[in-house]
Amino acid sequence: MIKKDDLLVIGHTAIDYIMTVEKFPAPNSSTPIKTMKIFHGGAGANVAMVGAKLGLKTSLISAVGEKFLKSEYLEKMVELKINTDSMIISKNEDTPTAFGMTNNKEDQIFYFYWGAGKEFLKSDPPESSVQSCKAIHLATGDPTYNIKSSILGKNNDKIVSFDPGQDLNMYNAPKLKEVINNCTILFGNHHEIERIQNLLKCDINGLREIGPDIIVKTCGKAGSVIYTEKEKIKVDSIYRPAVDPTGAGDSYRAGFLYGYINEKSLENCAKFASAVSSFIVEKKGCQTNIPNFEQVTDRMNQFYNNKS
Numbered sequence: 001m002i003k004k005d006d007l008l009v010i011g012h013t014a015i016d017y018i019m020t021v022e023k024f025p026a027p028n029s030s031t032p033i034k035t036m037k038i039f040h041g042g043a044g045a046n047v048a049m050v051g052a053k054l055g056l057k058t059s060l061i062s063a064v065g066e067k068f069l070k071s072e073y074l075e076k077m078v079e080l081k082i083n084t085d086s087m088i089i090s091k092n093e094d095t096p097t098a099f100g101m102t103n104n105k106e107d108q109i110f111y112f113y114w115g116a117g118k119e120f121l122k123s124d125p126p127e128s129s130v131q132s133c134k135a136i137h138l139a140t141g142d143p144t145y146n147i148k149s150s151i152l153g154k155n156n157d158k159i160v161s162f163d164p165g166q167d168l169n170m171y172n173a174p175k176l177k178e179v180i181n182n183c184t185i186l187f188g189n190h191h192e193i194e195r196i197q198n199l200l201k202c203d204i205n206g207l208r209e210i211g212p213d214i215i216v217k218t219c220g221k222a223g224s225v226i227y228t229e230k231e232k233i234k235v236d237s238i239y240r241p242a243v244d245p246t247g248a249g250d251s252y253r254a255g256f257l258y259g260y261i262n263e264k265s266l267e268n269c270a271k272f273a274s275a276v277s278s279f280i281v282e283k284k285g286c287q288t289n290i291p292n293f294e295q296v297t298d299r300m301n302q303f304y305n306n307k308s
Contacts, residue, residue, distance in 0.1 A: 004132055005083060006056040006261050010125065010149050011044025011139025012117055013062035013073070014096040018246070018284065023103050033101075039285035040073050041098060043139035043165055046250035046286045047257075050276065052080035053290045054258045059083035059129060062141075063119040065094040076287075086129045090116035100246070110166075120145040125152055135159035135261055137253065138183070140167040143175050150182035159260070161185035162212075163253055168192055173199050181211035185260070187253050193217045214266065218252055224274065226266050235270035238278040238303045247286025252277040255296065275300035 016039040025031040040049075048060040060082050066089060068074055077084055093115040100110045120142030130136060136153040138146045138161065146162070153160040162183040164171060171179075177200055180186055186207070188196060193215070197207055204227055208215055215227040219237075226233040242248070255276030259269030275296045283289040291299075 004057075004134055005059045006134050007048075007051050007257060008059045008061070008129055008133035008136045009044050009048040009051070009139060010061045010136065010146065011047070011141040012042035012096050013045035013060070013064055013068070014042030014098050014112075015039075015073075016041035016098045016100065016246075016286070018244075019099070019101045021101050021103055024101065024107070024109060037284060039288065040076065041247065041286045042096060043163070043250050044137075044141065045073075045077075046247050047137055047139055047254045048082055049077070049080060049287050050251045050254035050280075050290050051258060052077075052082050053292055054254065054276070054296065055293050056254075056258055056261065057081075059086065059133060061086045061088065061125070061129065063088040063090060063096075063116040063123070065090050065116045068095045071095075086126050088116070088119045088123050090119045093118060117141065125149040127152060127156075130156055130158065133158065135161065135257060137257060138162045138179070139250070139253075140165045143167070143171050143179070147175060147179050147182075150179045154182040159184045161187060161253070161257060163187035163249070164192065164196075165249070168195060171199075176200065177210060180207070183212050185214045185216060185256075186212040187216050187218070187249075187256075189249060190217055190219045216256060216270070218249060224252075224270050226270055228266070233267050233270065235267060235274065238274045238299065240278045240281055242281040244284040245281050247280050248277040250286060251280040251290070271300050271304050272296060275303070 019036045020034045021031050044062050048058050052058040096115045096117045097113040102108050125148055130152045136158050150160050160183045218224045221239050223235050223237040252273040255273035256269045259272045279289050279291040
């Protein structure tokens with residue numbers, strides 16, 4: 001009997017260049033970079049790394065370049081026992097890379113080099129990986145590959161969660177509707193959920209009727225809201241001043257899925273998820289301050305028990 005993974009994550013693994021500048025340059029000009037740091041990132045890898053650190057048996061499918069096979073990043077995945085056997089390796093393109101710049105006004109500009117990520121379009125999700133997991137999380141990545149994965153997941157009676165994130169603009173209405181139709185849980189921040197409703201011309205109830213049993217809307221400092229057929233659950237956030245909010249959403253998804261896979265109540269899932277993301281924002285980088293299960297549980301119990 002094949003032992004199932006808890007979670008299969010599908011989406012980008014990326015290298016993040018995070019820079020600060022005094023002001024953004026005008027066209028045909030340049031500006032000095034005040035600080036620059038390089039971090040491990042990518043929405044898919046963020047969820048997988050956090051999930052694995054929390055204790056989930058995790059697999060990851062990303063499209064990466066050949067140099068990734070000898071990288072420190074892969075070594076860290078191996079340390080956390082993340083199964084990377086189904087990774088898509090490109091011989092011609094490098095691993096996806098994000099370039100983010102923040103100016104003195106805290107405005108941000110991001111450029112994303114898809115690189116090896118373009119290989120998703122030429123590939124099919126491996127049925128064996130889908131069959132050997134309990135849940136699939138679809139993060140940022142190629143819409144066609146995510147649709148194929150969502151269909152495969154639904155046909156194999158898997159929990160399927162979907163978070164289009166900043167790639168939402170890559171989905172037209174029919175593609176977005178198809179993947180949402182196949183998912184169990186739809187994640188999005190309040191801006192993204194509103195954009196999805198506008199694109200599909202429906203309210204929150206109409207959105208849930210398209211397919212997902214659960215819609216999870218995160219609202220930053222205002223906490224999160226969970227919508228189901230029978231109830232609407234509001235959960236306060238565990239607020240921490242954000243040194244860097246990048247990766248907070250991905251870590252929230254990992255925490256929520258940890259609870260859901262372990263059959264916790266939806267309220268408990270959201271509280272646990274908030275505790276997870278509260279650690280991530282305390283340091284720069286999406287994976288710099290990943291907590292373990294005990295740290296998350298202690299912070300969650302201390303905050304919500306004191307609140308009640």
